[in-house]
Amino acid sequence: MRKNILMSAWIALALLLAVGIFMQQESGAGTEPSATASGKSESTSCVYPKEFMKSHHMQVLDEWRHDSVREGDRIHVTPDGREFEKSLNTCLDCHSRNKMFCFMCHQYANVKPTCWNCHLSPMEVTK
C-alpha cells in the first residue's frame, strides 16, 4: 500500500517536471514581434462586415491581442486581400474620429471593456 503511494507520488512528480520543462520551452520559443505592417490604414471598410463586428468585435480584439502578443503574428489579412496590423491603434485610426465611438454603445449596454485598463482611451488623448 505504502509502496503504491510512494510510486504514484514519484510518477506524479516526474510528470509535473516534464510538463514544467515543456512549458518553459514553449514560452521560450516565442518569436520576436515584428512590426512590419503599415502604420495608418487607408481602408474605408472594416476588417470584417459591420454586422459581424457589432456582435463579435470583442472576440476579434481578443484574438488579435493573443496573436500579436503571444504568437508574434501581427498581420491580419482580410478575405479580399487587405492587410492590417493587429493592433488596437488600427481600429482607433478610423474609429477614434468620433471620440464617443466606443462609449456610446458600451455605456448604453452597461458593458465595461477591459481595453482601457492598459490602453489610452480616445477620451484621454488630447488632439
Next chain:
Amino acid sequence: MKKVLSPLFIVAVLALIPYVGVEYAGLDYLFGVVIPYMAAGVLVLGVAYRLVDWLRRPVPYTITSTCGQEKSLDWIRQDRIESPSKRWHAVVRVLSEVLFFRSLFRNNKAELRKGPDLVYGSHKWLWLAGLVFHWSLLVIVLRHARFFYYALPWPIGIIEGVDRFLDVTVPALYITDITVLLGVSYLVFRRLQDAKMRILSLQTDYFPLFLIIGIVLAGISMRYVTKVDVMPVKSLAMGLTEFSLEPPERIGALFYVHLFLVCSLAIYFPFSKLMHMGAIFISPTRIMLNNSREKQHKNPWNTPIRFRTYTEYEEEFRDKMKKAGIPVEKE
C-alpha cells in the same frame, strides 16, 4: 424513462417554437413584445393570487415545526431558532432557511448495504448543490439588470464585478455561469442516479430543471459562442420596462429562444412547485411561534358560544331557590 424524456421533449419543442417563429415566420413582435408582457402579467398576477390565497387560509392553532427546546422555565436553555418564541427568532429562522437552506443541511440518506444493513448517513451534496444553484440563479437574475437600467445601480455593479473577477475569456467569463450549470447538473443527476429517487421523481420535477438548463445554455451560448448584437436587445429590454409597444429591431433567433424559455418559465411559475419561492416566506410551520403554552390561540372559525354564568342563573332563580331551601351565594 418517460418521466424524464417527455419534459425533455417539451423543452426542446419550446425552444424550437421561437426559433422557427422568428427565423421563418418573422414573428419578432409576437415573441419580443406580446409574449413577454403576457408572461410578466401571468407571473405577477399568478404569484400574487396564490400568495393571497394561502394567506387567507385560517390557521387553527400553532403548527410550527420544531426540533429544539421550547421556551420553558428560566433555568432551561431555550433553542431560540429551532423553537422560536419571539417574532424575531422566527424571522431569523425563516431567513436562515431562505439564505442558507438550514433544514436541508440536516439532510441524510438511507442506504442498504451488504449484510443487509440499513445505514443512515449525513448527505450534504443536495444542500451544497441546491445552495450553489439558487445563489447562482439569483446573481444571474440580478446581473440582467444591466439590460433594464440606463445607469447600473452600484450594488449590481459590485455583484457583476465579483462575478467576472476571474477575468478569463472575452467577454469576461461569469463564475455563476459555470456554477449554475454544475448545480443544476447535480440536481438532475441526483434524481437519475438513485433508484428510489427515480421512482419519486415526476415530470414536474424534471421539467423546470430542463427548462432552466435550456435557458442557461441559450444564454451562455449567446454570450460566448453564437454572439448576438447586444444593442437591439438592450433597446428591447428598455422598451419593455417602459411598457412601449415598439417592434424590436432585428435580433438573432437565439435571443428569442432564450427569451421565450424565460417566458415559459414565468408562465409556468405560479402553477408549479416553483412557488416554493414565495411559499417559504409564509409557510406556517416555519413562520409561527412555538408559544402555545404562553398564549391561547383561538381557532378563527369557531362560532361564538353564548355562555351563561352561575351569577346570571342565580339572578334569575333566586326567589325560587330560596323558597325551595337551596342555599344561594347572595342573599
